Amino acid sequence: MDVIPEILKNVIEDISSLPGYGEKSAQRFAVNLLKMPRKDAINIIKDLSLMLEKIHPCKECGIFSEEEICPICNSEERDKSIICVVEESFDAFAIEKTGKYNGLYHILGGRLSPLEGITEEDLNISSLLQRVEKLKIKEILLATNPTVEGEATALYIANLLKNKDITISRLAYGLPFGAILENADEFTLTKAIELKVKI
Amino acid sequence: MDVIPEILKNVIEDISSLPGYGEKSAQRFAVNLLKMPRKDAINIIKDLSLMLEKIHPCKECGIFSEEEICPICNSEERDKSIICVVEESFDAFAIEKTGKYNGLYHILGGRLSPLEGITEEDLNISSLLQRVEKLKIKEILLATNPTVEGEATALYIANLLKNKDITISRLAYGLPFGAILENADEFTLTKAIELKVKI
Known part of the structure; x- marks a missing residue:
């Protein structure tokens, strides 16, 4: 029998259309929402709706913002x-x-x-x-x-x-903080040597 | 400056509370929704809302279903x-x-x-x-x-x-179809030998 509810199929199709998702990860996403207290899951959906309603790219720089022009583009204190x-x-x-x-x-x-x-x-x-x-x-x-x-x-x-x-x-290339030197790739290590800094 | 919109922070907190999600994967989820045509993203949210409204565990067997009693529990043709x-x-x-x-x-x-x-x-x-x-x-x-x-x-x-x-x-243990024998773990291979079938 085809017992998967149509509504659930639609959700899985929706989520698996997102980059980085496949059918299995979309199923997990749906199952996790369905298994949590319904009130909490509904709150998540409300937050997502609000995000899609309120968050848009800043008309100047394109950063996600609640305002038409973002706080950075609008600031008097930034170096323009x-x-x-x-x-x-x-x-x-x-x-x-x-x-x-x-x-x-x-x-x-x-x-x-x-x-x-x-x-x-x-x-x-x-x-x-x-x-x-x-x-x-x-x-x-x-x-x-x-x-x-x-x-x-x-x-x-x-x-x-x-x-x-x-x-x-x-931005400078170099070793990331906390890296293990012997595991660094050749390119990163080359850049770290070329750009060596005096201490 | 703390320029991440509060609404976006809430969504990231929501999504990273789901099993298998961290801050980065929650960010990716939010960004992907925000970057797709807004109409499509809103449709995904509508499907998710509908899922939370309509899909519940069957009162008998617990399978996700649109009906109070699922089609399987309700069927006359299943072996009960x-x-x-x-x-x-x-x-x-x-x-x-x-x-x-x-x-x-x-x-x-x-x-x-x-x-x-x-x-x-x-x-x-x-x-x-x-x-x-x-x-x-x-x-x-x-x-x-x-x-x-x-x-x-x-x-x-x-x-x-x-x-x-x-x-x-x-359910029987054994080699999955398409498996490479030399890569099978010892336990699976042991079971496959024990449960060998005549052909």
Whole structure:
């Protein structure tokens, strides 16, 4: 007998359409929601609804925000001559946590990935170029992920900006804190040696 | 600056409270919903709401169902002298797909796990014993997962039923279809030899 309720099938189809989910993980997600106290599960759904209603990309930088223009773009205290370019909002949130950066952000919404068919038109690159002109930006800090694709995306953007009078920088490579030296890959270790710092 | 919108923080806290989720996977879940066309994301939330409204455990066997009594318990065509005991609804759904079983089910809602503090009171075991009496069950097919905990749960239930006039069976162990023999663990291979079948 086909005894899986249609409603449950729809949920599994929905969740398995999300990146990183398969049928089994979608089933687990549904089962976990159904097994928790119904009141708590309904609260989770309410929070998700509220998120979809209230959270949108900032019209300037693209960071997820409750306001049309995010608190960073709106702040009087941020340095508006520098933009840090990241792949996703949570990358910017992570940088904010360090307290070491006081400029603006620009969220690309991903990275160039020929394999996944993600090209420059899929990323917020033209809006970056517009902001660079409009805000008379003096420095761009490229903070895409230190992966092959993140690196290619950073180089692509650096290339677009090379004839302008802008300092272009990149987050430093090196050993992550707490790393075990003998396990570090060759590339990371090479960079850590090249960029050695005096103590 | 603490720029993560409160609403987004709540969602991440919600999702990371689900088993198998951490902060990063909860972030990914939220970001994926926020990045898809808003209409599609809202549809997913609607499906989840509908699931929480309509899907409940069957009052008899505990399988997830839209009806108070599930189609299996309600069917005239099922053999009501045998109960297949499984950990979760999706285990029963998987067995139904084979078309090889025509009896009833009983959903335990998990397995005994001293490490996670899951005891017999947390599982639907007393309702199983009641059904065994009420339905005058002749056979119990134990189909908990072939793990240490699933096995212990099966043995625990078998023990509760041992003085009754009931045939108690267990799903066969053996090589899974498509397995590579040299990679099979010793226990599986031992069982496959012990339970060898004539061809």
